[in-house]
Amino acid sequence: MNSDFGFSFPNQDVVPSLAYLAIAFLVGSIPFGVIVGRLFYKTDLRQSGSGNIGAANALRSYGVVGGILVLVLDAVKGLAAADLIWPYFTYMGTAGTFFGVYVAVVMDGKGSWPQALLGFLAVLGHCYSPWLKFKGGKGVATFLGMLFAQSWAAGLGFVIVWLAVVAPSRYASLGSMIASALAPLMLWLVWHDSLASAITALAALLIVWKHRENIVRLREGRENKITFGKASA
Numbered sequence: 321m322n323s324d325f326g327f328s329f330p331n332q333d334v335v336p337s338l339a340y341l342a343i344a345f346l347v348g349s350i351p352f353g354v355i356v357g358r359l360f361y362k363t364d365l366r367q368s369g370s371g372n373i374g375a376a377n378a379l380r381s382y383g384v385v386g387g388i389l390v391l392v393l394d395a396v397k398g399l400a401a402a403d404l405i406w407p408y409f410t411y412m413g414t415a416g417t418f419f420g421v422y423v424a425v426v427m428d429g430k431g432s433w434p435q436a437l438l439g440f441l442a443v444l445g446h447c448y449s450p451w452l453k454f455k456g457g458k459g460v461a462t463f464l465g466m467l468f469a470q471s472w473a474a475g476l477g478f479v480i481v482w483l484a485v486v487a488p489s490r491y492a493s494l495g496s497m498i499a500s501a502l503a504p505l506m507l508w509l510v511w512h513d514s515l516a517s518a519i520t521a522l523a524a525l526l527i528v529w530k531h532r533e534n535i536v537r538l539r540e541g542r543e544n545k546i547t548f549g550k551a552s553a
Contacts, residue, residue, distance in 0.1 A: 373456060395464050398462035401466070491546075
């Protein structure tokens with residue numbers, strides 16, 4: 321089945337398409353913050369610090385190594401989920417490799433709205449994990465992986481904006497929200513794919529929504545700052 325968006329499925333059956341969406345959500349729902357805590361630190365990250373399962377709370381609770389490990393694993397979720405569909409795409413006549421790493425990252429294979437949708441579902445899964453009674457993290461690292469899957473330039477742009485905001489302010493939450501809000505524009509500037517950018521914007525809105533308590537603390541001047549390798553919730 322071919323579409324006007326430059327991709328194809330291996331058959332006419334819509335069931336595989338729905339299965340890929342479900343798999344992307346489940347990949348995103350893996351609570352690596354909790355898993356890392358239990359395996360290596362014998363604690364539940366939900367009972368430590370802010371109670372959030374993301375990299376920032378892992379950094380505060382487990383230190384640099386634990387924080388980076390959770391960050392990388394959560395980002396890989398977004399990268400992997402957004403690329404699950406690539407084995408069923410063709411790029412300039414060459415089939416995408418497993419998870420599309422070669423095509424999407426090395427060659428920066430052109431992003432598309434189904435890929436953005438898979439990434440969005442991974443972010444949604446991270447934020448509302450069925451393994452945690454539909455609770456979860458704030459989705460920033462998974463969103464970053466989703467961006468890198470679509471365009472390394474957009475992913476790098478996110479990192480640059482985040483650093484530009486956090487370096488002077490030391491507010492990780494503020495950097496995450498601003499970088500996420502600008503990410504759809506970055507993606508559009510790379511590919512001019514309005515639908516992919518719109519879906520990415522939905523993911524960014526979800527991240528801002530998950531930071532609503534941080535917004536209140538920022539307005540009241542109570543938000544935690546990054547100090548000596550520690551990050552805000």
